[in-house]
Amino acid sequence: MKYNMFKLGSYTVAAALLLAGCKSGSNGSYSTDEATGIQYRILKQTNSANKASLGGVARVTMIGKTEKDSIIYNSVKQGGDSLGTFRIPLKKSFNGCLEQGIAMLAEGDSADFKINADSLYLSTFKMKKLPPFITHSGSFITFSIKLVSFETEKQATDERNQMMAKRMADMQKRKGQEPIDIAKYLSDHKYTAKPSPDSLFFLATEGKSGKAIKDGDSVYVKYTLYNLNGDMLETSDHGPGRNYYPVVYSADMHVIRGWVEALGMMHDGEKAKVLLPSAIAYGQQGSRSIMPFTPLVFDLEILKVTSPKK
Numbered sequence: 001m002k003y004n005m006f007k008l009g010s011y012t013v014a015a016a017l018l019l020a021g022c023k024s025g026s027n028g029s030y031s032t033d034e035a036t037g038i039q040y041r042i043l044k045q046t047n048s049a050n051k052a053s054l055g056g057v058a059r060v061t062m063i064g065k066t067e068k069d070s071i072i073y074n075s076v077k078q079g080g081d082s083l084g085t086f087r088i089p090l091k092k093s094f095n096g097c098l099e100q101g102i103a104m105l106a107e108g109d110s111a112d113f114k115i116n117a118d119s120l121y122l123s124t125f126k127m128k129k130l131p132p133f134i135t136h137s138g139s140f141i142t143f144s145i146k147l148v149s150f151e152t153e154k155q156a157t158d159e160r161n162q163m164m165a166k167r168m169a170d171m172q173k174r175k176g177q178e179p180i181d182i183a184k185y186l187s188d189h190k191y192t193a194k195p196s197p198d199s200l201f202f203l204a205t206e207g208k209s210g211k212a213i214k215d216g217d218s219v220y221v222k223y224t225l226y227n228l229n230g231d232m233l234e235t236s237d238h239g240p241g242r243n244y245y246p247v248v249y250s251a252d253m254h255v256i257r258g259w260v261e262a263l264g265m266m267h268d269g270e271k272a273k274v275l276l277p278s279a280i281a282y283g284q285q286g287s288r289s290i291m292p293f294t295p296l297v298f299d300l301e302i303l304k305v306t307s308p309k310k
Contacts, residue, residue: 012279201275210268
């Protein structure tokens, strides 16, 4: 059974799967922190000098369990990175919250914390009611935490700024490289087509004798998308009985701008190979596997054009 997304601070952890009957051993008694009221049990203490504190960002592994020891979250299996960890900002959401517990640890330490389920789900996660696996008010969720690393707020901000600066530098490099890559592609394939005012290239066309596509027409398009290396990225061929993409053509149709321009210049039955620079494709944002500032090549075929009835 799958439950809703649950959040820690501003970070979202993948939905937890309730694994009925999965038990974990527990040895030793819990202590209570006087300042927060958190019940805790230290499993490993390294005496590392890098101790966590509120305001910073912790990278942890986590297992969450109900009072019956049923696992509701395991970062190694769900939602963590390749090492099974995720980052959590240590901000107090209520007195006795998990973040305060993590702030008791140093790098390399591990501990169990009992956190009030009502406060966790209703205050931290902002849920309107407790999830179904919480059988009664006042119960606890036990979190087994290992603090893998900790950054102060300044360190986390500096790292974020460095990553943003690197991303911007990479973006500028890709932006400068794009016209060079387009020119090389045209030269290597001996295309002599001139670009439209929007820099759309019709590289090849065939069968232009049908009716022109006009505003409001229903258009059935067969397409295959490639990058400049010739790698196929996407196709309209989704299996038997469907190898087209239906659109109602208009100047504000919900497709990339290069498609609007290309289809507006095509005819029923026509085939074309077009090159779209990123400015009229996916731009500086990119899309899924398409990186920012990526020019694209489409093979287009207009299978049918139907005009609206008057």
